[in-house]
Amino acid sequence: MAKVLxxxxxxxxxxxxxxxxxxxxxxxxxxxxxxxxxxxxAGKSTxxxxxxxxxxxxxxxxxxxxxxxxxxxxxxxxxxxxxxxxIHQELALVPYMSIGENMFLGNxxxxxxxxxxxxTYGEADKYLKMVGLSESxxxxxxxxxxxxxxxxxxxxxxxxHAKLLxxxxxxxxxxxxxxxxxxxxxxxxxKEGMTSIIISHKLNEVAYVxxxxxVIRDGATIETLDKHTTEISEDRIIQGMVGRELxxxxxxxxxxxxxxxxxxxxxxxxxxxxxxxxxxCDDVSIKVRKGEVVGISGLMxxxxxxxxxxxxxxxxxxxxxxxxxxxxxxxxxxxxxQAIKNKLAYVTEDRKGNGLVLSNPIKVNTTLANLDSxxxxxxxxxxKEYQVAEEYRGKLKTKCPTVEQNVGNLSGGNQQKxxxxxxxxxxxxxLxxxxxxRGIDVGAKYEIYxxxxxxxxxxxxxxxxxxxxxxxxxxxxRIYIMNEGKxxxxxxxxxxxxxxxxxxxxxxxxxx
Amino acid sequence: MNKTVExxxxxxxxxxLVLIVIFFSVMTKGQMFAASSFQALIAQNAYVxxxxxxxxxxxxxxxxxxxxxxxxxxxxxxxxxxxxxxNNMSVPAAILLMIGAGVIYGIVEGFLIAYINIPPWIATLAxxxxxxxxxxxxxxxxxxxxxxxxxxxxxxxxVPDFFGGSxxxxxxxxxxxxxxxxxxxxxxxxxxxxxxKGYETEKMVSVIVRCILICAVILLFAYKLAQAGGxxxxxxWVAVILLIYNFITSKTTIGRYFYTIGGNVEATxxxxxxxxxxxxxxxxxxxxxxxxxxxxxMARLSAGTSTAGTNYEMxxxxxxxxxxxxxxxxxxxVFGMVVGAALIGVINLxxxxxxxxxxxQRVVKGxxxxxxxxxxxxxxxxKTKD
Numbered sequence: 001m002a003k004v005l006x007x008x009x010x011x012x013x014x015x016x017x018x019x020x021x022x023x024x025x026x027x028x029x030x031x032x033x034x035x036x037x038x039x040x041x042a043g044k045s046t047x048x049x050x051x052x053x054x055x056x057x058x059x060x061x062x063x064x065x066x067x068x069x070x071x072x073x074x075x076x077x078x079x080x081x082x083x084x085x086x087i088h089q090e091l092a093l094v095p096y097m098s099i100g101e102n103m104f105l106g107n108x109x110x111x112x113x114x115x116x117x118x119x120t121y122g123e124a125d126k127y128l129k130m131v132g133l134s135e136s137x138x139x140x141x142x143x144x145x146x147x148x149x150x151x152x153x154x155x156x157x158x159x160x161h162a163k164l165l166x167x168x169x170x171x172x173x174x175x176x177x178x179x180x181x182x183x184x185x186x187x188x189x190x191k192e193g194m195t196s197i198i199i200s201h202k203l204n205e206v207a208y209v210x211x212x213x214x215v216i217r218d219g220a221t222i223e224t225l226d227k228h229t230t231e232i233s234e235d236r237i238i239q240g241m242v243g244r245e246l247x248x249x250x251x252x253x254x255x256x257x258x259x260x261x262x263x264x265x266x267x268x269x270x271x272x273x274x275x276x277x278x279x280x281c282d283d284v285s286i287k288v289r290k291g292e293v294v295g296i297s298g299l300m301x302x303x304x305x306x307x308x309x310x311x312x313x314x315x316x317x318x319x320x321x322x323x324x325x326x327x328x329x330x331x332x333x334x335x336x337x338q339a340i341k342n343k344l345a346y347v348t349e350d351r352k353g354n355g356l357v358l359s360n361p362i363k364v365n366t367t368l369a370n371l372d373s374x375x376x377x378x379x380x381x382x383x384k385e386y387q388v389a390e391e392y393r394g395k396l397k398t399k400c401p402t403v404e405q406n407v408g409n410l411s412g413g414n415q416q417k418x419x420x421x422x423x424x425x426x427x428x429x430x431l432x433x434x435x436x437x438r439g440i441d442v443g444a445k446y447e448i449y450x451x452x453x454x455x456x457x458x459x460x461x462x463x464x465x466x467x468x469x470x471x472x473x474x475x476x477x478r479i480y481i482m483n484e485g486k487x488x489x490x491x492x493x494x495x496x497x498x499x500x501x502x503x504x505x506x507x508x509x510x511x512x
Numbered sequence: 513m514n515k516t517v518e519x520x521x522x523x524x525x526x527x528x529l530v531l532i533v534i535f536f537s538v539m540t541k542g543q544m545f546a547a548s549s550f551q552a553l554i555a556q557n558a559y560v561x562x563x564x565x566x567x568x569x570x571x572x573x574x575x576x577x578x579x580x581x582x583x584x585x586x587x588x589x590x591x592x593x594x595x596x597x598x599n600n601m602s603v604p605a606a607i608l609l610m611i612g613a614g615v616i617y618g619i620v621e622g623f624l625i626a627y628i629n630i631p632p633w634i635a636t637l638a639x640x641x642x643x644x645x646x647x648x649x650x651x652x653x654x655x656x657x658x659x660x661x662x663x664x665x666x667x668x669x670x671v672p673d674f675f676g677g678s679x680x681x682x683x684x685x686x687x688x689x690x691x692x693x694x695x696x697x698x699x700x701x702x703x704x705x706x707x708x709k710g711y712e713t714e715k716m717v718s719v720i721v722r723c724i725l726i727c728a729v730i731l732l733f734a735y736k737l738a739q740a741g742g743x744x745x746x747x748x749w750v751a752v753i754l755l756i757y758n759f760i761t762s763k764t765t766i767g768r769y770f771y772t773i774g775g776n777v778e779a780t781x782x783x784x785x786x787x788x789x790x791x792x793x794x795x796x797x798x799x800x801x802x803x804x805x806x807x808x809x810m811a812r813l814s815a816g817t818s819t820a821g822t823n824y825e826m827x828x829x830x831x832x833x834x835x836x837x838x839x840x841x842x843x844x845x846v847f848g849m850v851v852g853a854a855l856i857g858v859i860n861l862x863x864x865x866x867x868x869x870x871x872x873q874r875v876v877k878g879x880x881x882x883x884x885x886x887x888x889x890x891x892x893x894x895k896t897k898d
Contacts, residue, residue, distance in 0.1 A: 368780070
């Protein structure tokens with residue numbers, strides 16, 4: 001039995017209102033590849049952030065024992081000094097700097113503040129060779145592909161003398177060949193004695209590289225599977241990931257008639273705005289009927305938000321191609337304004353970032369998307385504005401002292417209601433709701449579900465993007481499963497189960 | 513107790529303004545309240561109010577500023593002066609020409625900032641350098657003078673007394689009283705409208721206190737200006753411009769968008785608002801107002817000079833910031849800006865009356881500006897803590 005390199009004991013981490021981690025235990029032996037799997041929001045990344053010192057000692061409960069000693073990291077620097085290096089899902093490279101500069105960012109080679117460029121580039125080239133990159137370290141990061149950028153990240157970690165390498169979804173933006181190369185590189189490192197923790201949704205990859213697999217669900221460790229003692233199949237892992245009862249958390253819809261097709265998207269392809277060679281949505285075709293709730297399920301980065309925003313007046317992406325039909329007529333929506341005029345609404349997943357103006361009152365936010373309707377000759381009818389805001393406050397049961405209250409002072413659930421009110425006031429026929437219940441408590445979730453039911457009962461169409469499988473299953477009439485920019489499958493409410501959705505995602509990730 | 517604190521916090525700048533006026537009247541042994549001081553206050557600061565109205569719109573969009581206004585004042589003075597003095601162009605034609613120049617510059621500046629995404633302070637820094645140089649080169653010396661009397665009178669004279677009062681300008685008093693009456697009526701009507709519809713309103717006491725205080729200030733000004741020769745034309749320009757911008761910012765959709773962009777540009781864009789157009793309009797508007805303040809400057813000097821407009825951009829920015837306009841955008845009012853501009857104007861005047869060296873005056877203004885920003889940020893922090 002090899003020596004235990006890292007042990008995380010009874011880690012509990014609480015955010016305001018949410019217990020993100022609840023007594024999580026993780027034991028990693030020296031020289032193994034240990035995989036962490038679980039649904040979105042299960043707590044994998046939180047756990048790794050605790051380990052790397054992003055959430056400093058004292059903000060969580062429990063102990064981290066690394067190399068035999070209890071560690072109290074207060075910054076990332078502390079954990080890196082011990083050789084624990086984390087590589088995040090989002091590449092953290094500066095595009096307009098060279099590979100070498102990126103590799104030693106914050107860790108510059110040289111003496112007393114003066115950078116020794118020869119040493120920088122010499123060292124960088126050495127590490128690049130170790131990860132199998134033939135590029136010169138003087139090449140700018142923006143000029144190499146994402147696969148190679150991921151390798152640069154690993155080289156950067158090696159340059160920090162990593163003993164324990166943590167990779168958070170390292171292959172999420174890589175194609176098949178690049179992913180394979182990366183995994184083989186990890187196996188090679190393992191032979192050289194490196195210990196790695198890999199977080200991944202792609203269970204085939206996990207089964208390929210990992211010695212042990214720890215399953216996390218709802219902030220708790222469920223089980224640790226050992227490759228050498230048990231047979232690990234993907235089904236076995238999925239079972240651990242989703243094994244959860246569906247309770248009565250969703251209001252029933254009664255007698256909502258599903259009518260004609262209200263919106264249809266055909267062969268929709270969208271390219272990344274910064275890396276135009278990358279397809280974010282690839283030949284997507286979906287439709288939604290009147291009175292229907294259509295769920296779009298998928299993992300983070302599957303292209304769901306990008307699909308929605310590109311439909312919504314091309315507010316995301318470049319080189320968008322495909323056809324969009326609203327109420328049977330083909331439309332070309334080039335701006336958000338046109339999209340709203342054509343009775344389309346997109347309720348963002350990021351209500352603070354691009355949904356609400358937090359420094360403005362509820363009434364201003366409620367009317368923002370349709371201010372013209374209460375402003376004859378461009379002069380705002382403040383009485384009407386107040387009435388509208390009051391009306392929606394009543395309808396959605398928003399809890400606030402007055403509608404003059406700034407939105408920034410409301411709770412997440414109430415903010416979400418204001419955001420919904422804003423788009424309901426814009427009077428759309430088709431609403432795309434992106435993660436409509438993210439970060440809000442159970443009670444508010446139920447109320448949001450009721451609002452969704454009221455909307456479809458009134459003959460509207462709702463597309464609900466959600467990473468929470470129970471929510472998608474509980475609310476949708478029909479479910480599209482998206483993976484890597486493509487529609488990987490479509491299930492009716494009757495046939496859909498968590499296991500089926502997960503296995504569609506997993507198998508589509510393997511194929512391609 | 514809490515209520516007192518809240519009132520103090522809400523009206524800090526106004527209270528500071530009053531304290532500073534009292535301070536200077538003691539220090540100058542009452543000179544501060546001489547009729548000529550009131551006239552000087554308006555004559556010397558009219559341009560600040562006009563520029564600050566434009567700067568307010570720029571700053572609302574996210575703390576963006578326009579550094580080129582001072583230099584553009586100089587440039588407009590140069591072309592106006594050349595046309596009217598050297599080329600004998602008629603006053604209306606010259607006015608049209610100058611407005612045209614302002615519109616063209618505004619379009620170019622707005623286009624570069626809104627559609628080419630050049631950071632505002634860089635785009636306007638170019639204008640700051642170029643127009644000072646261009647204006648000076650056109651003047652080819654230190655100044656072009658004298659400007660036609662018809663032009664100067666438009667912006668520098670006073671409204672004649674229709675009642676022919678001697679010593680005391682009766683028109684001025686009458687206008688002051690009318691303004692007071694209109695103000696009080698509007699306040700009362702606003703309150704009764706709100707009551708009728710069952711909305712929350714403030715207490716009658718605070719309406720009365722506000723009416724008394726504001727009317728007292730208006731009547732004081734009316735009386736002092738009446739002693740000093742009547743209503744300055746500048747004051748009318750400033751009042752009209754401030755009323756228009758107060759209306760735009762508080763009542764119109766387009767004004768609303770300036771605030772929401774400053775609060776969250778992405779949310780505003782995703783609500784179907786053409787955010788680029790708003791940025792464009794902010795800078796187009798700024799240029800046009802710069803032309804108007806250039807006229808005031810030209811008329812006061814009766815000349816186009818190469819030093820005209822020096823540091824005007826800083827005066828306008830200071831007025832906004834001291835008046836509580838957020839340096840990060842999204843909040844600020846015309847009334848607040850007026851208080852800020854008045855505060856700086858009073859400090860300038862008071863220090864001049866006390867005979868304080870111009871260099872030390874700058875030091876004081878710098879400290880005031882910094883104090884105002886620190887105060888605003890601390891105040892906001894307090895608010896979010898509650």
